Amino acid sequence: MESNNIEQLLDAYFEGNTTLREEADLMDYFNNHRVEDHLLQYKPIFVGLKASKMEHSDKEFKIPEPISSRTYKPWRYAIAAFLVVALGIGVFFNSQSQMSQEEKEALVAFENSKKAMIFLSKKFNKGTEQLFYVEQFSIAKDRVFE
């Protein structure tokens, strides 16, 4: 290919105005032909671009095992969800009744201690009634010894 033509193509190339076909020509010229001295400065670009296309990865990329319809069973999710909900509700109510159980116990304890207090105070009052006689006794004694 004539270097005139190449120069024109290069100008168009740098303006972004070449077609793929023309770019392929440039690629070919700089990679496979004797490049004219004054165009030599552009050679690394096209050699580099061509080399870039060779790059690849040797890594084995994993594609996950397909979830076939045999293993994909929507109802399993339904059951799992149901169990979770049921468990949640169960735990909730359980904790609720446990609370009232505790309250009941506290209430019983309160009633018991109230009874005990009442009992105590009754006994105490009885005790003070008995003291009345002691008082009477001391009045009688005073009379006798006057």
Added chain:
Amino acid sequence: MDKTEFTTLVIPLKDRLFRLAKRILVSTDEAEDAVQEVLLKLWHGRENFKIYKSPEAFAITMTKNYCLDRLKSKQASTLKIVHSDYRTSENLERDVEASEGVALVFKIMENLPEQQRIMLQLRDVEQFEFEEIAEMLGKSETAIRVTLSRARKSVRDSLIKKYEYGIK
């Protein structure tokens, strides 16, 4: 879509996706991780994948977006320095019989803005039509030509500058 069907559709693309990912992320490891991630995403969305006019364009768009996101989160964290210039030069030696000039071109391309890198990759390396690139990137053909022209000139100018500097 079963696994075989998916594999036959995707495997021919994987090198392209890898090259694009590497162009954006620079590091080979990260590019491989990105491709793996994109393949998984494609697999999960495989029913939609088939519907696209061009599954390839769709896969490329996805890879580009994923890598740009990765890049953003990497720049947000302090990992930026870690991604390696060393690795690339190492790859160059392995993959390419690279002359100094070519090595320089690679280096220059690494330092272009991401959009320009993507453009060079899709057009000059993978040789897609402007129409296809427009579809992949969701941009007008004119905008693509402008970015591409900027990228090409930028490579040329840096190359010449470095080259002259080398001579002096």
